[in-house]
Amino acid sequence: MLYLWLKALHIIAVVCWFAGLFYLPRLFVYHAMSEDAASRERFCVMERKLYRGIMTPASIAALVFGIWMLVLNPGLFASGAWLHVKLTLVALLIGYHHACGAMLKRFARDENRHTHTFYRWFNEVPVLFLLAIVILVVVKPF
Template sequence: MLWVKAIHIIAVVCWFAMLFYLPRLFVYHAMSDDQNTKNQFKIMERKLYWGIGLPSLWLTIIFGVWVTTYAWDYYTASTWFWIKMALVAILVVYHHVCGYFIRQLRDNLCTKSHVFFRWFNEVPTVILLACVFLVVVKQPL
């Protein structure tokens, strides 16, 4: 069981690396006026999303579900667990919204400013803080 939990934690760390860095790339992409620089951001964004983000998302979910199977009755009876699951669902949506912005930026259709992306970049930080406190304290905030 511990190796399953370890892989879950590693996948979460990798997923959050993408969730933190990709919107920061959006900030710089939105600020750029140079087409060559924008093209480089398009490559970086695509590789980060598909090469790190998506595999990490799937590993996080697969190994997270696996961990819960060891004590399913405990988890399903815990309020903190369901709050955390709601936050994870929000992160999955956020992940896919990032994919939407990649397509918008790739096709030069994105109208969002770098200021928007600076605020957008804070969403996973807030959710991470809430999830860590929920998991460690095992009580709703």
């Protein structure tokens, strides 16, 4: 029963984390397009609150619950390469998360060096992670 609760909490945390991963780069798009100081400051506040208040706690919760499930069921490691690929993608996703944090800090220092077009493309990256991870977990293709 504990395992099912952990799985539910893991899924909830992942959904919250991805909501932030989808929205923060969208805020970067609008921030890069903003032309007045008041708008830029407003975006800085929104970005910081999203990153620190939602994304980072959700990512930590997703990792804690995921690791806890692996500790309770170490046999998953032998169930196929799908888990190893998924964990590699999660590691890359953590890197993406930290890249968002670095961009947020550059915006806060008013040192953004990318156009809104760059952020529009950057915003699509988590979609690829989500597709790959869900397919790996549900289909277990290998």
